Amino acid sequence: MATKTAQGLPALPQAFFARPAEQVAPDLIGCLLVKRQASGELLWGVIVEAEAYCQSEPASHVHRRRSPSNETLFGEPGRFYVYVSYGIHHCVNVVTHRPDWADGVLLRAVALPGEPDRVAAGPAMLARWFGIDRSHDAQPVHPDQGLWIAPRPPELVGLGDADLMQTSRIGISQGQDIPWRWYWRASRSVSRRAKGDRQPPYDELVFLLGL
Template sequence: MANSPSKHLPQSFFARPAEVVAPELIGCLLVKRQADGELVWGVIVETEAYSQEEPACHGYRRRTPSNETLFGEPGRFYVYVSYGIHHCVNVVTHRAEWANGVLLRAVAFPGEPERLAAGPALLARCFGIDRSHDAQLVHPDQGLWIAPRPPALAALDAADLMQTSRIGISQGQDLPWRWYWRASRSVSRRVRGDRPPAQESWIVSGLVADP
């Protein structure tokens, strides 16, 4: 995969409510530096927001050792294990002492087969993210970060996104706190009736050559 910029989103970007941050993360790049220095990166195409006042949030009932990171300062990764098997990658948002975060649900890899990371578990697997990354700062110095939208995606706005209810949860399904990029074929699950595009046209526009 092509190299990604070393720029990163500042902590102030994450110091806002999850439902504000989540749609703005779409089009940004999740980047990981491998042990050999290679940069693996992909475009975030689907996110979900969670907040302490609603029942689907891990911090809704109480603070525990396993969800402690979610109550911490914004701009850190919160990684948990789902069903005892799958890792899920979140970014802590808003403010300390208040459980708030954004789940990264899907990433598209330009120039690679589509749907490699179409879902939280696949995303974590593709990037090799596990509990060892929990509480880690979202910063290049830590080897795992989120870069701003590249110039090729600068025109992305709300009209390009689909906002819908969250999926894979048993409570809080009424909140429309999931967003995905309609132009991507790597979304984990589309709204019924929203047909996928014929191809990842936003990749063809030049993102592969120079992110």
């Protein structure tokens, strides 16, 4: 896996994102976030946690109004939406569903091959590790832009509902009762586990991907 080229890590098609956020989010678990470095090498990791947000519910950035800062969410699906949280931390989302209806999925955690479990556990740490900032806002999720999402590798294609934990979203003050956060239960790189869900003794990714 670590030696794959860009040709070996194709981007998900735009049609993948042209669905409601709550359908896209669980399907992103196991997919790969990929960034082409200045050297040409690929930095990649497995998405293990994601949250869905929709214009119709109170936790969405656009629930109250459309503004220049959230305009990207109203655009074509299959683009990155990057915002700054608390004036400090960048958070990476992908735009979903359809134009003029603001749906998006927040990437909450990524597991990285050969790195400690939690180096990208949480939106801010994920963005920092991949060097993602506002300059990536509105960019298509495509290799031509140097930052994209690749489909689940063959070893992870079999991931299903039984492998995922569906629970409430975290770090928000409204809409906490909507269960639109999903994470891979076998991963030790999740930002925060649901109450009663114990940390696995080892990370299954290491074995599935042969790392």
